[in-house]
Amino acid sequence: MSEADTKRSDYVDALARGLAVIEAFGRTTPELTLSEVAQITGMSPATARRNLHTLEELGFVKRHNKRFLLAPRILTLGSAYLQAANMDEAVLPELRRIVTLFGDAASMATLEGTEILYIAHFSELRAARRTASVGVTYPAYATSMGRILLAALPPAELAAYWREFRPAKLTDVTVTDRAELTAILEEARRAGYTVSVDQLDYGITSLAVPVKNEAGRVVAAINTSGYSPRLDATKLVEERLAELQVSAGRIAHLLARYPGLAHSLLG
Amino acid sequence: MSEADTKRSDYVDALARGLAVIEAFGRTTPELTLSEVAQITGMSPATARRNLHTLEELGFVKRHNKRFLLAPRILTLGSAYLQAANMDEAVLPELRRIVTLFGDAASMATLEGTEILYIAHFSELRAARRTASVGVTYPAYATSMGRILLAALPPAELAAYWREFRPAKLTDVTVTDRAELTAILEEARRAGYTVSVDQLDYGITSLAVPVKNEAGRVVAAINTSGYSPRLDATKLVEERLAELQVSAGRIAHLLARYPGLAHSLLG
DNA sequence: GAATATATTTTCGTCTAGCGAAAAATAACA
DNA sequence: TGTTATTTTTCGCTAGACGAAAATATATTC
Known part of the structure; x- marks a missing residue:
C-alpha cells in the first residue's frame, strides 16, 4: 500500500x-x-x-x-532443519558434555530479529522455571546469549536493533536502560563472555559465550544456566567459563565440517 | 480434476x-x-x-x-506445539527417568499415516546410528513403537494401513512379510509390549509399550532403546519393561492434567 | 575463451483461486 | 423462548498467482 x-x-x-x-x-x-x-x-x-x-x-x-x-x-517441518544442520551430531554432544560436567542446562541460540532463538538444548533436570526448548524465542536484551549476540552485531545492525528495542521489566532487576545495556554489551564484547542473573525470569542465572564461524564472525552463542540461588555469578565464571569456551571452540570447529549448520547460521 | x-x-x-x-x-x-x-x-x-x-x-x-x-x-513453528502440549513438563521427565535408570535413549512417538513421528526424545549418549530427534519419522512396521501403535489400530484403520503398506528390507532381518507382521502385532497387543532388534537399522534394539488416554485408547507409544550388541532382547524385557510401563502409566495419567497434549494426540 | 548447455530471472497475458461482505445456519447463552 | 455470538455457505469480483516463453546469467565443455 x-x-x-x-x-x-x-x-x-x-x-x-x-x-x-x-x-x-x-x-x-x-x-x-x-x-x-x-x-x-x-x-x-x-x-x-x-x-x-x-x-x-x-x-x-x-x-x-x-x-x-x-x-x-x-x-516435521523443523526436523528437516535439525537434521540438515547436524545438530545432534555436531552440537548436542557438546551441550551434553557441559551438562555432565556442571549439571543444570546448556543451550545454543542464534539471533532472530530482536529475539534469540534456541536451536539446541540439553538439560539434566527440568528447568526451574522456564523450560527452554528448541524453537523457543526470548527477548535478546534479557538473556546472556542475547547479549553476546547483540554485542557482536555490526554497528548498523545494532542501531537497527535499538530502533526496535521495546524493553520490559521481566523481573525487577531486568536491565532495560539502553545506556546500561550498551555498557553490558561492550563489556561482553571485551571479555568474550557475559553472565546474567534473574534478567529473563527469577531464578535463572546464565553464562554465555560466542560461537564463531571460520571467518571469525559470531553466528551463535552457547550458555550454561542454572538456578540462581544455587549459583554465584563469580563462581559460575571461575568454574565453567573455560570449559564452555572449549565447547564453543569445538562447535566452531565443527561448523567447517558441517556446512549445513554453518550456512543456516550465516547472516 | x-x-x-x-x-x-x-x-x-x-x-x-x-x-x-x-x-x-x-x-x-x-x-x-x-x-x-x-x-x-x-x-x-x-x-x-x-x-x-x-x-x-x-x-x-x-x-x-x-x-x-x-x-x-x-x-518456531513446532515449538508452539511442544509448549502447548507441555511436552517438557509432562513427558520429558519420564523419558529422562528411564534413561537415568537404564541408560541409552527413550522416546515417545505417535502414528502419522504409515509412519511413526517422534514427539519427544531423550538420550544419554549420542545414538549409535540413527539419531532419533523430535519431528523425525520412520516406517511404522520396522519400529517397536510403530508396531505397538499399529497393534492398537481399529480394524478399519489397520486395513487402510495394509493398503498403503510398502515394506523395505532396511536390514536383512527386517520383517516385511505381512502375515509375519500381523502375528507380531497380535502378540504385541496381547502382551502389551514388543521388542524389535535390528529392524530399522543395524544395532538398534528397542522395547516399546503403549500410552493410553482416559478412554483407554492408545494414543502414543514410548520406548527404551539401545545398541543391540550390548542388549539381549529377553534381558531387556526383564529389566526394563516394568519401569517403562510405570512411565507409560504416569504419562497416561498426565494426559488428563494436560489437555493440550491429550487433544493433540487424539484421533 | 568461445561455444554449449543449464539454471535463473523477468515478462506478460490469462484466468482462476482466493478474497470479503453478507446471508444463512448453527450453536451458545440467558 | 428469544437473543447473541459463532460458524458456515454463497457469490460476484478482481487481484493475485499461474505457466509459457523469452531474456539473462551462470556453469560446463572442448
Missing part, C-alpha cells in the same frame, strides 16, 4: 497468511476457535477458515470439537 | 504448495537449488521461485549463493 512498499509480484500472500495462522497458536493460546484465529491474524472469518481447513487437511492442525490446535505433524 | 475429487472451494492451494516447498528440504537434501525444488515439488520454476522468496522474506528459508536452505526460524 505505502509507496515505499515496492509492488513485488514474486510473493505469495496466501502462503504468508497460512503461516501466520500457524503462528497464531502460541504458548499462551494452544487452542483457538475460528473467530479467535481470525481476530489474531486480522483475517476475515472466511479466510481464516479456509486456511485452517487446509492445514487440517494436510495434517498440521487438528480439530477438537470447535477448537483448532496444532497437530504433531507440525514437528 | 477427477470426478471423485469434489470441488472444494475452502482450500488454499497456495498454502499447500508453500508447505510442500518447506518439505522438499529433507535429511538427504538439506540444500536445494531453485530448479531442484521445482522438480521435487512438481512446480514450475516460476512458482517455486515465488514460494522460496516468500519463505525467505518471512525468514523461514535462507539463501547461500544459489542454494536455498531452511533457516532456524522454521523451528
